[in-house]
Amino acid sequence: MKKSLKSGLRLLVGLLLLAGIVYVADPLSLLQRLRHADKLWLCAGLLAGIASNLVSAWRWRELAQWFGARMPVPHALQWYFQAMGLNVLLPGAVVGGDVYRAVMLQRSAVANKGAGISVFLDRISGLWMLCAIGAAGAALNASVLAPVLHLPAEYFAAACVAIVVIWLAMPMALLHWLKKSSALSRLPPWAKPLQVAVAQEHSAKLLWVQALLSALVQVLSATALACGGAALGLNLPWSVWAFAIAPIFLMAALPVSVGGWGTREAACVAALAPFGVTAASAIGVGLLYGLFALAQGALGALVLGLPAKTQK
Secondary structure, eight states: OOHHHHHHHHHHHHHHHHHHHHHHTOHHHHHHHHHTOOHHHHHHHHHHHHHHHHHHHHHHHHHHHHTTOOOOHHHHHHHHHHHHHHHHHOTTOSSOHHHHHHHHHHHSTTOOTHHHHHHHHHHHHHHHHHHHHHHHHHHHTHHHHHHHTTOOHHHHHHHHHHHHHHHHHHHHHHHHHHHHOSGGGGOOGGGHHHHHHHHSTTHHHHHHHHHHHHHHHHHHHHHHHHHHHHHTTOOOOHHHHHHHHHHHHHHHTSTTSSTTTTHHHHHHHHHHGGGTOOHHHHHHHHHHHHHHHHHHHHHHHHHHOOOOOSOO
16 A cells, blocks of 8 residues: 555544544533633643753653664754654654654764664663653552553552653663673674674663653653643642643554544543543643644644755
């Protein structure tokens, strides 16, 4: 199937899903909420979203340099925000944002074979911390979430805490195992930068830096989502947003829509319903977060320029 057709189908699926849940949630009620959204909270949400992606670009640069792909700060910011523009502004783009970053870094005069690995692990780092924070949020809201699953609240909370501890310990345990194992010596040539990175003297410290930056990224992203909720009059505890970001952002990343439109809003309805949030308000939160991303992609294109062609 041609890529343009696939992109068109993804856009259609996302729009149909979004239209369906908006219809069920009462379009007039949703429109009224959006029209009366607090502008100060909207500005705060946009700023938190920008800050989140600035830290994301910083994290990627640190990871790339750990893997030997040196990258100036201006290039990291430029390529990261241009990649965002590809994801949210150009649904028919030939390559996705992550592929664009890898290609631009690989083509730069200061890069090496660590370019592709840095982008892949940067994405994994974000998803890893997202799941950890989501599980922690679920533990804090066990009294609300456990009954939905017909489980005792104390067992549900204990299971979530255990998941968080094990999940956070896994990268350090994996790094320790790789240092002691001979598996790295049998890696294919494209993965050799991983062997070099693991062998570095301060690799454990660099891993902690990645963890802290990933945590900051997710905290700022949750703040942007919470600001969108506050703009619509939702005053929920921060622990609710800590839980909600995991299903919402994971659903938005599914390759069945463009820019997460439709899947993100459906996840908002499901994640926030146990806390008494109406469907119209939940959809509004998802739409506002999508608009934050859309605005960042547009601003990035205006300030940093449109993405360059990835092929000659």
